[in-house]
Amino acid sequence: MSYEDTITSFAAEVREGEVSEPAGALRLGVDLGTANIVLSVVDEEDRPIAGAWEHSTVVRDGIVVDWAGAVSAVCELKEILENRLHCRFTQAAVDIPPGISEGTVRVFRNVLTAANLAVSEVVDEPVAAARVLGIKDGCVIDIGHGTTGVSILQGGKVVKSVDEPTGGHHMNLVLAGAYQVSYDEAEDLKKDPKRADDVFGVVRPTLEKMATIAQRAIAGHQLELVHLVGGAASLPDAPDVFAAVLGLPVVRPLEPLFVTPLGVAMGGKE
Ligand SMILES: Nc1ncnc2c1ncn2[C@@H]1O[C@H](COP(=O)(O)OP(=O)(O)OP(=O)(O)O)[C@@H](O)[C@H]1O
Ligand SMILES: [Mg+2]
Known part of the structure; x- marks a missing residue:
């Protein structure tokens, strides 16, 4: 699958609630943006399996300004994906703007922890993008x-x-x-x-x-x-x-x- 096809099929999964057939274990990612919170699920071969999003106002200038709102949005989106995929997620990766302070990183981590997700990885946003672009x-x-x-x-x-x-x-x-x-x-x-x-x-x-x-x-x-x-x-x-x-x-x-x-x-x- 070309990266263009991979992105397009993930977009359909998010927008239309589609689910693809996975190969092997599933991994969850959480992106907390200024306009959107997006959760992504890929399989062992890094193919997009499902996704969910919600309009958000919880982050401003790379800082989580509405902690409770961020936690409840992540919980809701996680539950939507769990119901769609008939599974439970116990861990997730989260992305951050590169170069933010240790304290700010901790806030991003804590959002996941409060949503009952162990933090599997904290990844810089452009590194996440580069993986998709190959x-x-x-x-x-x-x-x-x-x-x-x-x-x-x-x-x-x-x-x-x-x-x-x-x-x-x-x-x-x-x-x-x-x-x-x-x-x-x-x-x-x-x-x-x-x-x-x-x-x-x-x-x-x-x-x-x-x-x-x-x-x-x-x-x-x-x-x-x-x-x-x-x-x-x-x-x-x-x-x-x-x-x-x-x-x-x-x-x-x-x-x-x-x-x-x-x-x-x-x-x-x-
Ligand atoms: N079709 C479109 N045409 C123009 N702008 C669009 C379109 N779709 C989305 N946008 C704009 O993209 C922005 C949201 O993009 P994105 O989800 O990448 O931001 P974010 O990650 O939440 O923000 P940030 O990275 O600054 O924290 C919004 O300003 C939205 O209006
Ligand atoms: Mg962004």
């Missing part, structure tokens, strides 16, 4: 709801990482102002394929700002291409804007929002 070296740019994360990987480890506050949230603010609509209406407008041209005209400077963050972060590194992931990368023109600013080819999978969450479950085998 790369050990290169650059992963993750544009989520709150931040733009730019990471350089060497030998499967993060050697440089920058995380700055520009994401889909900032696009919503700009759209709400331009069209005089509420924040929630701006969020819907942004994702409406029929309005893609209008939306792009308004959010283009925000995408260019994200690309400039990436440009500064990768300066001095020899790269042949960059990988673009995260929900905000779903905008049809996002790769072109990054390619123009960076002067490099940009690879974006069809369902960029699901790359990092899927990779969280894929560890713990080496």
Whole structure:
């Protein structure tokens, strides 16, 4: 299965509640994002088996701001997956923005523990993404709801990482102002394929700002291409804007929002 097919089938499992036939033991991953909490399940061969998600407001700027909300969301999503798969999960991996403090990492761990899950692994977000993309070296740019994360990987480890506050949230603010609509209406407008041209005209400077963050972060590194992931990368023109600013080819999978969450479950085998 190509990585594109793997991501697309995980996206269907999350969106439609589909379940695939597993080979061997199941592993669970938990991704706590600014906009979404996503749980992923893979089998022994790292194939996506199931997934579940919920809109969330429990994390802001890489920090868990609503601990109780995070715990109850993880518990609920875990139960949904257990019912779908007829199994019980006792452990899970969790991903974190690279470079956060020990104390902040502990909060992410504690969310799992409070949801009755032993922590099998704490993995950097770009490392999780790189597993899905099948790369050990290169650059992963993750544009989520709150931040733009730019990471350089060497030998499967993060050697440089920058995380700055520009994401889909900032696009919503700009759209709400331009069209005089509420924040929630701006969020819907942004994702409406029929309005893609209008939306792009308004959010283009925000995408260019994200690309400039990436440009500064990768300066001095020899790269042949960059990988673009995260929900905000779903905008049809996002790769072109990054390619123009960076002067490099940009690879974006069809369902960029699901790359990092899927990779969280894929560890713990080496
Ligand atoms: N089809 C789409 N078009 C444009 N934007 C989209 C689309 N689908 C999702 N998004 C945006 O992607 C963002 C959520 O992406 P993602 O789940 O990667 O963020 P997150 O991981 O929760 O945030 P962060 O990584 O900043 O903590 C939201 O701003 C959402 O509006
Ligand atoms: Mg994210």
